[in-house]
Ligand SMILES: Nc1nc2c(ncn2[C@@H]2O[C@H](COP(=O)(O)OP(=O)(O)OP(=O)(O)O)[C@@H](O)[C@H]2O)c(=O)[nH]1
């Protein structure tokens with residue numbers, strides 16, 4: 001009897017010990033699994049890109065987690081700084097001063113990026129259409145402007161990677177990369193979105209088309225292999241068709257007669273400003289010569305009529321001939337549009353101001369018609385805080401955008417709603433700079449990175465249940481074997 005009680009006690013003790021050890025082992029196993037895979041304290045890396053545009057320069061700071069830089073959607077803009085004054089190409093008279101203009105934004109970048117990361121932070125400057133035009137006019141002046149900015153950037157504590165004039169093709173293609181990277185479309189391998197960028201001196205259109213683009217017009221074809229997917233891109237940059245240069249083209253058309261005043265339907269009734277012929281005709285975009293008159297200026301008078309304005313604007317495009325299967329304008333090849341599209345930069349500034357970011361093409365035309373016909377004094381009164389230069393030009397800019405998109409790129413009433421006017425995507429500005437940096441830092445791999453077969457939570461849960469199962473199997477084995485061993489002992 002006492003021998004049986006002893007046996008029972010020993011059995012209970014063994015069960016308790018096994019249970020405690022088992023539970024401890026499971027807890028230890030799961031804790032190790034969780035801790036091992038827990039992300040470390042987030043540390044960030046940084047990159048800086050200067051967008052030296054025709055109208056102004058902007059400094060963009062990007063950051064991404066230090067230990068996982070190959071993950072899409074992870075690089076984001078943390079800060080942007082708008083350089084005071086006009087774009088670097090406007091320093092052609094005093095090229096040496098172009099660099100100095102960047103100093104305050106560069107100081108801001110120094111204070112925002114942790115000191116320990118300064119040396120390893122890549123710094124790029126890309127100049128666009130303003131510098132392309134200056135180079136066309138005077139290569140030596142454009143070189144001097146670039147040397148001046150180079151000197152300032154080289155003396156910064158960051159890892160300076162060069163300042164150059166990027167090509168229109170790069171500008172278009174990297175704008176497309178940015179938009180699709182930020183909307184997470186590249187890693188998913190799902191459909192992509194086209195990109196429409198409107199600057200001051202040039203405009204870009206980029207979208208995925210089929211491989212025929214390379215056969216028909218190689219200069220418009222760009223191929224990317226990203227995350228294991230091939231993308232065949234159509235891209236074109238129209239130099240002189242940014243909104244500031246387009247206005248010069250339209251004014252040159254209207255001042256050819258040499259009259260002392262021009263009645264312009266693209267400006268509000270009551271608007272009247274004296275403009276110098278030089279401000280219009282000095283641009284390398286304007287081919288026509290200044291009219292043969294002794295006056296230096298003309299009076300620019302508003303007439304406020306959007307449909308007449310669209311006729312004026314249409315005349316700055318050349319639709320007369322096309323040596324390809326199809327063209328947009330100025331004899332440039334364009335395959336059929338494939339939507340959706342994201343339209344940013346001035347496409348957004350203008351359409352957002354005019355409240356035209358949603359709705360049909362017809363309703364946009366009607367709204368613009370009403371807006372352009374309103375008196376200039378009323379417009380000024382209603383928007384006292386908007387820069388007068390921007391305010392005066394919204395009627396022209398809106399008409400130009402409608403004409404560029406429909407007459408130029410061939411968007412119709414049906415495809416109009418494929419266009420989304422955007423400024424930022426997930427907190428980062430849409431534009432070429434992010435795509436440019438991702439490309440130069442090899443941050444988007446050509447092949448899809450290997451991913452673990454199970455997500456972290458699934459892996460821990462599975463581990464927990466397998467441990468639990470093992471524990472019960474062990475317990476059952478013990479439960480059935482122990483009495484058997486006990487009775488054997490008793491028989492001996
Ligand atoms: N209405 C309005 N216009 C703006 C604003 N910022 C810039 N613009 C104008 O919009 C046009 C395009 O601006 P950006 O996209 O910065 O052009 P950019 O990069 O300097 O020019 P590109 O070198 O041709 O790309 C220019 O005419 C600017 O003067 C804004 O906040 N509001």
Ligand SMILES: [Ca+2]
Pocket residue numbers: 053054128198199200345
């Ligand atoms: Ca630009």
